[in-house]
Amino acid sequence: MKKNIVAITSAPHSETQTFLSAKAIADYAKEQNWQVKVEMHGNHKDDHDEPHIMPLSSKDIEQADVVIVATDHDIDLSKFKGKPVYRTSTMAAIKHTAQECLHAFEKAEIYTGERNNDLVKEALEETHMGKCAVKKGAHRISLSIIIILIVLLIIYAFL
Numbered sequence: 001m002k003k004n005i006v007a008i009t010s011a012p013h014s015e016t017q018t019f020l021s022a023k024a025i026a027d028y029a030k031e032q033n034w035q036v037k038v039e040m041h042g043n044h045k046d047d048h049d050e051p052h053i054m055p056l057s058s059k060d061i062e063q064a065d066v067v068i069v070a071t072d073h074d075i076d077l078s079k080f081k082g083k084p085v086y087r088t089s090t091m092a093a094i095k096h097t098a099q100e101c102l103h104a105f106e107k108a109e110i111y112t113g114e115r116n117n118d119l120v121k122e123a124l125e126e127t128h129m130g131k132c133a134v135k136k137g138a139h140r141i142s143l144s145i146i147i148i149l150i151v152l153l154i155i156y157a158f159l
Contacts, residue, residue, distance in 0.1 A: 003034040005104065006056050007068035010041035010075055011090045018042045021070045021093035028097045035063075041075055067111070068093070068104045077111055084108035 007025045011017035022038040029036035039056045058079070061067070067085045069077065070093035077085065086104035093100050 003029075003032070003105070004063050004065050005029055005034055005036050005068060005101070006060050006064040006066075007036070007038045007070060008041060008056070008075065009038060009090055009093065010071040010073065012042065012073050014072075014090070015042055017072070017090040017094065021090040024094050024097040025068060025070065025101065028101050032101075037064075041071070066104045066108045068101065070100070078113060080111045081113045083111055085111040 005025075007022070009018050009021040009025070011021070018040050022040050026036050026038050037056055037060045056079075061079060061083065064083060067080050067083050069075070069080075069085055069087045070090050071087075072090055086100075086108040088100045088103075
């Protein structure tokens with residue numbers, strides 16, 4: 001039996017990530033000979049040439065075996081109530097497409113519509129937010145080194 005997936009992608013500050021994650025999921029699914037429909041959320045234009053990237057209909061959702069939600073923020077998932085939903089980030093969907101698609105079938109949880117699923121928080125903490133914390137820490141170290149070098153140069157100039 002042919003697998004049937006639907007997906008939503010959304011990166012609030014990057015139309016490129018939204019599109020690339022949608023394309024990665026759709027392309028991988030087609031390579032696996034799966035049925036796939038992907039909906040993009042955000043400020044993207046609707047004049048894209050990709051026929052497999054379009055708004056999801058209630059029939060698409062009903063026929064889906066799993067829903068992949070590759071987003072970097074919380075979005076309304078009410079239309080997926082009762083469906084197996086797998087949350088990930090747009091970057092994970094781009095960089096680890098095969099792994100994320102396979103995880104969708106293995107780790108998806110039935111979406112109840114309640115926040116106690118807390119899949120958004122877990123997915124964001126594991127991917128996007130964790131990387132931001134690392135970047136901020138690296139910037140603090142770099143700034144500290146620059147300040148120390150400036151102080152040393154000032155001291156050296158007066159000697």
